Amino acid sequence: MLVLFLGLIIATSRRFSRTIHDNIALRVNMAAREAQLRESENRYRSIFQHSPLGVLHFDEQGQITDCNSKLLDILSVERSKLLGYRMLDRSADRGVAQAVRDALEKGTGYYEGTYQLPKSSVGTPLRAFFNGVHSASNQMVGGVAIIEDFTERKRSEAIIYRQAYYDALTDLPNRRLFIERLEALCNEQDNDQRGGLVMFMDMDRFKLINDTLGHAAGDDLLVQVARRLESCLQNDDMAARLSGDEFVLLALFDVTESEALNAAAARYMETVQQALAGEYRLESRWVEVTPSMGYTCFDAAAFDHTDVLKQADMAMYQAKTEGRARLRRYQPWMRDEVNKRVAEQAPNLPVDR
Numbered sequence: 001m002l003v004l005f006l007g008l009i010i011a012t013s014r015r016f017s018r019t020i021h022d023n024i025a026l027r028v029n030m031a032a033r034e035a036q037l038r039e040s041e042n043r044y045r046s047i048f049q050h051s052p053l054g055v056l057h058f059d060e061q062g063q064i065t066d067c068n069s070k071l072l073d074i075l076s077v078e079r080s081k082l083l084g085y086r087m088l089d090r091s092a093d094r095g096v097a098q099a100v101r102d103a104l105e106k107g108t109g110y111y112e113g114t115y116q117l118p119k120s121s122v123g124t125p126l127r128a129f130f131n132g133v134h135s136a137s138n139q140m141v142g143g144v145a146i147i148e149d150f151t152e153r154k155r156s157e158a159i160i161y162r163q164a165y166y167d168a169l170t171d172l173p174n175r176r177l178f179i180e181r182l183e184a185l186c187n188e189q190d191n192d193q194r195g196g197l198v199m200f201m202d203m204d205r206f207k208l209i210n211d212t213l214g215h216a217a218g219d220d221l222l223v224q225v226a227r228r229l230e231s232c233l234q235n236d237d238m239a240a241r242l243s244g245d246e247f248v249l250l251a252l253f254d255v256t257e258s259e260a261l262n263a264a265a266a267r268y269m270e271t272v273q274q275a276l277a278g279e280y281r282l283e284s285r286w287v288e289v290t291p292s293m294g295y296t297c298f299d300a301a302a303f304d305h306t307d308v309l310k311q312a313d314m315a316m317y318q319a320k321t322e323g324r325a326r327l328r329r330y331q332p333w334m335r336d337e338v339n340k341r342v343a344e345q346a347p348n349l350p351v352d353r
Helices: 002-050 069-075 093-105 151-165 176-185 206-215 216-234 257-276 304-321 330-344
Strands: 054-059 064-068 108-115 124-134 142-151 193-203 238-243 246-253 278-280 285-290 291-299 327-329
Touching: 054 330, 069 124, 069 142, 069 216, 093 124, 124 151, 124 193, 151 176, 176 238, 176 246, 176 304, 193 257, 193 304, 216 238, 216 246, 216 257, 216 278, 238 291, 246 257, 257 291, 257 327, 291 304, 304 327, 304 330
Parallel strands: 291 327
Antiparallel strands: 054 064, 054 142, 108 124, 124 142, 193 246, 193 291, 238 246, 278 285
16 A cells, blocks of 8 residues: 555656646746747837838728838828728728728728828828738737828929920920920820911021020020910810920811811911010010911821821921911911922932822
């Protein structure tokens, strides 16, 4: 009995010792995991707070539950006004709401645009990547969004666009943008009831002004001409500077019948001629400068922009040939005149047909 009792005590002691050992090991393991979790949480909070991108958390209802300071800076909003904001409400931005729904339903969502909070006076160009977050039981419990401020990028894109499509001196569209506008007009579907005109013009005695008053006065003249041209434009019209003192203008009318279009174009060109004629203030003196202009009419539903440009150029050339301050509309015989002059001056060049 004593041996059995001793054996039972030994067995019980071993089992108790093993239990204590396992309990200690479990506690040590749990402490290590808790330390890892705290370290991971601290690492995430550090990234969350100091990220160069905006970060926000939202629940399964699309309500913002947390955000970092960078997002508050991007949106120029106080934390108290952003936390609790429901991104799925009817008053919320539709693009953002759709991105949140995609994240909650499909796992990911994307938004790019100028975002504006309700009651905010200005919007912020940004893009955002939305991702859904699942629980341990694989239930969707909300999501996280990474937001990038596009303000500087949009500003840079705008600068590049201005440099590519606008004249640096006059701030008018340049040749490239004007031609693209004509090409786009050819492809528009709602031009069945529209006609238009294209005008070419340059300023008489411009070289003389440059030579006598200086290039600064010449530049000043071009800027003043640009502003006067702009004063004549209507909704869909465009004026552009081609080069030097050459300008071009596109005007559209809600008529296509030949006589009505011709009459509307004549009235328009008379307005332009009156706006450009007269004196210009150059180098503290008034100088009279006149334009030579040529234009052609076209049906906006069916025209070739290359031919239209050639016709307007020929009409201006005819106006220059006849003297200063002339306005001429393109006529078919002008092409023959140009071909004749080309043949006389350079007989080996091909004739424009």
